[in-house]
Structures are given as structure tokens and as C-alpha cells.
Amino acid sequence: MELKKKEEQVLLLTALVGCGKTTLVKMLCWDDEIKDESFSSSWCNIQVPKVEALVLNFQSRNYTLPEFLEKMVELKVIIITNYDIFPAELSNFQLLKSLPNLKRIRLEKVSIPSLCNAPVPLRSVKKISLFMCNISQAFGNSTIQVSDSLPSLMEINIDYCNDLVELPTWLCEVLSLEKLSITNCHKLSALPEGIGNLVNLEVLRFRSCTELSELLESIRSLHMLRILDISDCLSIIELPKHIGELHNLEEIHMKKCLKLRKQLPPSTVDLKQLKLVVCDEERAxxxxxxxxxxxxxxxxxxKEDINLNWLQK
Incomplete structure (x- = not known):
């Protein structure tokens, strides 16, 4: 294994079974007591204050974020990936609040702890991506003070999070949000009425949310919206009556909305900035x-896109 040079600002730490991670950490930390099975909780006190990106890969049912994380004051990006079959319980999540320059968080196949019991202020974070995560505990019945916890958040991507049934109401208070992308969340069936409060939203995507049955009329207030994507939303039967009030809308993606057969709302002709509609033959x-x-x-x-990649997930 080759260690990164001092002037480089990316630290890659992996924890896959049999990859030599324990040997590497012993070399770095001179700690003969580190055991493979306790790897995630036995990190030594690594001093890497100038690192700007951290990738943590592991394979486990439980994972504890290392304590040295709170001293990585220049960290801008953290990517946490679990390679186990089942989502891992993630603990020490509160360490992230100690990172004043953190801009981007990406989590894959982890169970996110409850945000309502222990709110974690992430004041500098601009982008959060969640892939194949369990998030119902984190989102459910939360009373997050968004103005304090997520004042800079601009983008949320949620993909293949199968326990997401409804969006939390606090999400509608993230007024800085410009992009909300929720894809392949097949149990999502309800949107909060307050979604119209996201007045700075430019991209709204609900692709392949097969149980979602309607877009609320409150989206008429999203006057900055440029792209609306409801492709493969099999249960949506009609577009909102006042969709024409989205005066900056440029694109609508609506292929394979199989139940959407009704005549388009009369207000649709008021979408004067509309340049592109992507759909199937029936919707055309x-x-x-x-x-x-x-x-x-x-x-x-x-074109017909037969995608079997989901079988591998």
C-alpha cells in the first residue's frame, strides 16, 4: 500500500474484510492492540487537520465514526459507504457538527440515527445524498429547527431509500433548497402541503416513486422551478390544476406515467417558458x-429503456 504524500488533501480509509486495513493502521499509529473486529471503534488519534475529503468504506452491521473526525476542521466532503448486505447502524453522527467547513455528505446503505432526539447542526452543508439508506427514523416526527440546523442546504438527493413513506414537514422549511431529487423510493405516497414553501426550488424530481398518486396544488408557488420530473410515477393520474403558474418551468419529464390519461389542465398553456417535454407515446x-x-x-x-440494474441493488 502507498501512503499519500503530506501535501495531498484527501484521506482514503477503507475497512473491507481482508484488504490489509489493520496492518495499515498499525503502521500509521504504532498500535499493536488494534484488532480487525474492532476496527471502527479502535482508531488511534490521527492528526489530519488539513484533509478536505474523507472516504470511509466498511462492511459491518454497526459502525462508529472515528473520534478524530471532529478535529478535521478543513473537511469539506465526507462519503460513507457500507458494503454489507444490510444497512449499518451509524453512531457518533454528532461528530459532524464539529466540522465548520463541511459542504457535502454522501451516505450509502446506513441507518441514520434519529434527528429529533439528538439534532445535529450542519450549518455549512450544501448537499446531502442518501443511497439505499434507512431514513424513516431520522425523518419521522422530527421537530428540527431548520434555520439553526440546515441554513445553507441547497440540494438533497434520496435514492432507493425504501422506508421513505412520506416527506417530513420540516423539509418544507429548508428555504435555501434549490434541488430536491427523490428517485426509486417506491413506498413514497404522500407529499407535505408545505412543499409550496420551497420558493427557491429550481429542480423537483420524483422519478420512479411508483406509489406517489398526486402532485399537490401548492406546487403552484414554486415560481423558480425550471425542471419537473415525474417519470415512471405509475400512480399519478393528473397534473395539478394550476400548473400554469410555474412561469419559469422549462422542462417536464413524464414518461411512463401510466395512469396519467386525463386531458392536461387548461392552465398548461400558460407555461410560456416550456421548451421540452419528455414522455412516452401515449402521454405525447x-x-x-x-x-x-x-x-x-x-x-x-x-425510447424504451429496459434497465435491469436495480436487480443488483
Whole structure:
């Protein structure tokens, strides 16, 4: 194994079974007491204050963030990935509040602890990505003071989080949010009425949320919205009545919305900035009667995409 040079600002720490991680840590820390099975909780006091990106890979049912994390004051990006079959219980999450420059968090296949019992202020974080995580405990019945905890958050990506049934109401208080992407969350069935409060939102994506049955009328207040993606939302039966109030909307993606067969709302013709509609052949027919009302509108029929990648997840 090759150690990174001192001037480099990325620290990669892996914890996969049999990869030599214990040997490496002993070399770094001169700690003969470190055991493989206690790797995640036996980190020595590594001093890496200038590191800006940290990748933690492991394979376990439980994982404790190392204590030295709170001293990484220049850290901007943290990526935590669990390679086990089941999501890992993540502890020591509160250490992240000690990182004044943290901008991006990406978590894969972990169970996020409850945010309502122990709020973790993440005042500098701009982007959070959650992939195949258990998040219902973190989101459920939380009373987060968003103005204190997430004042800088601009982007949330949630993908394949199968225990997400409804969005938490506090999410509607993240007024700095510009992009909300929720994809492949097949149990998501309800949106909070307050979603219209996200007045700075530019991208709203609910792709492949197969149980989601409607877009609330309150989205009419999202006047900054440029892209709306409801592709593969099999249960949505109609577009919001006042969708025409989204005066900056440029793109609508609505392929394979199999239950969306009703005539488009009359207000649709008020979408004067609309340039692109991506849909399937059946949904394309809904646009034919009003297409002449738009200047330069392109209705693009998406090719059939047979994607079996989800079988590997």
C-alpha cells in the first residue's frame, strides 16, 4: 500500500474484510492492540487537520465514526459507504457538527440515527445524498429547527431509500433548497402541503416513486422551478390544476406515467417558458391539442429503456 504524500488533501480509509486495513493502521499509529473486529471503534488519534475529503468504506452491521473526525476542521466532503448486505447502524453522527467547513455528505446503505432526539447542526452543508439508506427514523416526527440546523442546504438527493413513506414537514422549511431529487423510493405516497414553501426550488424530481398518486396544488408557488420530473410515477393520474403558474418551468419529464390519461389542465398553456417535454407515446398525445400554443416546444418521445440494474441493488 502507498501512503499519500503530506501535501495531498484527501484521506482514503477503507475497512473491507481482508484488504490489509489493520496492518495499515498499525503502521500509521504504532498500535499493536488494534484488532480487525474492532476496527471502527479502535482508531488511534490521527492528526489530519488539513484533509478536505474523507472516504470511509466498511462492511459491518454497526459502525462508529472515528473520534478524530471532529478535529478535521478543513473537511469539506465526507462519503460513507457500507458494503454489507444490510444497512449499518451509524453512531457518533454528532461528530459532524464539529466540522465548520463541511459542504457535502454522501451516505450509502446506513441507518441514520434519529434527528429529533439528538439534532445535529450542519450549518455549512450544501448537499446531502442518501443511497439505499434507512431514513424513516431520522425523518419521522422530527421537530428540527431548520434555520439553526440546515441554513445553507441547497440540494438533497434520496435514492432507493425504501422506508421513505412520506416527506417530513420540516423539509418544507429548508428555504435555501434549490434541488430536491427523490428517485426509486417506491413506498413514497404522500407529499407535505408545505412543499409550496420551497420558493427557491429550481429542480423537483420524483422519478420512479411508483406509489406517489398526486402532485399537490401548492406546487403552484414554486415560481423558480425550471425542471419537473415525474417519470415512471405509475400512480399519478393528473397534473395539478394550476400548473400554469410555474412561469419559469422549462422542462417536464413524464414518461411512463401510466395512469396519467386525463386531458392536461387548461392552465398548461400558460407555461410560456416550456421548451421540452419528455414522455412516452401515449402521454405525447395529450400535448397534441395544445402544442400550437407554445413557441418552439419540443415533445420528445423517449425510447424504451429496459434497465435491469436495480436487480443488483
Amino acid at each position: 398525445k395529450l400535448w397534441e391539442p395544445i402544442k400550437e400554443s407554445f413557441s418552439g416546444l419540443k415533445v420528445m418521445v423517449a
